[in-house]
Amino acid sequence: MDSTILSTTGFNAFFSDNHVLKNIAINIPKNRIVAMMGPSGCGKTTFLRCINRMHELTPNAHSSGEMRLEGQDVYAMNSMMLRRRIGMVFQRPNPFPNMSISENVFAGYLLNGIKLPKPERHEIVETSLRKAALWDEVKDSLNKKGTFLSGGQQQRLCIARAIAMKPEMILLDEPTSALDPISTSKVEELVVELKANYTIVIVTHNMQQAARVSDMSAFFYLGELIEYDNTDQIFTNPKDRRTQNYITGRFG
């Protein structure tokens, strides 16, 4: 039996009066990759942004219901401390343009005012870049600006930046939708490798991607969690008609 890292019961999210997530109950197991699929506007990205409480930063956005990280109530925690425990990678790579590659990796510490001695800093930068499979490509240009890298490299830099904070979970919001196929496959390989140390939640439009990388898949439709099961099960024998229709490409 897998141990659960994150669980929600009766979770709802709103933009003003617009009810975008309805009564979501989901258990996310530790050290697994969970894919969130569904057509545009189904609420999957909103759910992801509720996990690290980025949702509430949007004006008039709010949520209700229970969400627990390792048993602790997420919405009773300090949001800044929570976000340090949960890394996030966005749709488009967004390295800080004013920072070098190594500063970008170390950004979480720089921005939070955490000072570390130089050797420790180097160690964090190197191991994070190695884990993000970027070290060999950038080790000679650590002082160059992060924005000189290609899109795929930038996205891996953003993953390294998230890893550097030693998070418990990493949230990926369609991390490959702005990348070419080669960069996409590199990022996918990386995600699978990261599973050993982190729990990963990945939002994706791409069903093949979900099938390739994830252990568990969740299908969202019109703000509801329709089906959540092992990925093999979802793709070979979905229980709900709507899941089947989506997977077979009848809508979406």
Add this chain to the structure above:
Amino acid sequence: MDKSLQWRILKDKLFVVFLFLFVVLTAVPLFLILYYIVSNGIAAINWDFLTQLPKPVGEVGGGVINAIVGTLILIVTATLIATPLGVLAGVYLSEYPKTKLARTAGLFVEILQGIPSIVIGIVAYVWLVEPIGNFSALSGSAALAIMMLPVIVRTTEETLKLIPNTLKEAALAMGTSHSRTIFRVIIPNSLSGIVTGISLALARIAGETAPLLFTAFGNPFINVNLLQPTHSLPLLIFNYATSPYEDWHRQGWGASLVLIVIILCFSVSSKIFIKRWTVQS
């Protein structure tokens, strides 16, 4: 080729000629002004002019060092006052654009931009010169700083609004506080725009005479005390130009040239700064 097409090509060429003419029409007066100042002013400029105090009326020679030092002090102090106020106000306007305070402040900034500089001078007189008890560089700088504010506030606001939201989210998603996100991510990434705003504001006030008439007042000697009256180049030019003395007219042209060179130095150094700090995204 058919006729209508030929006519269209011709029209296109005429249009370019038209644009060219208007560029010349705008550039010629600017060039003439510069030429006039340089040709009249260059004769007045020598080592003494740049290092000596003015001679008493009737004696030929002497310099404008008191006005040069005074102008530099006024400009630098005004910039030091206006920059933190203007930048932080601009940050507020771009971060909380929908609040009542932001809308009101935005309106006031626009009104402030339209207030004649002489009125700002009078206000500075009432607020600072009277309570302090004498004319001072500080009150002059304050008047100039008020004139700089609208430009700095607006350019900061507009630059900050151009910073992509994803960058802000990247910082917030790492548990960075809002204030640190502003100071460590948003402001550093908009530094070039902010500096452009400051240098625009600076160029605007460097030549102002009106707000200095009853604030900085003038001083025949070099003064570095902010609480004492201070001379400045625009004031000196005004006094010399309206005097009946031939030598003062000549020196007035020289002072104009010096003032233009000072403004040029500030804009060039800010351009260099911007080039070094512009962030590609």
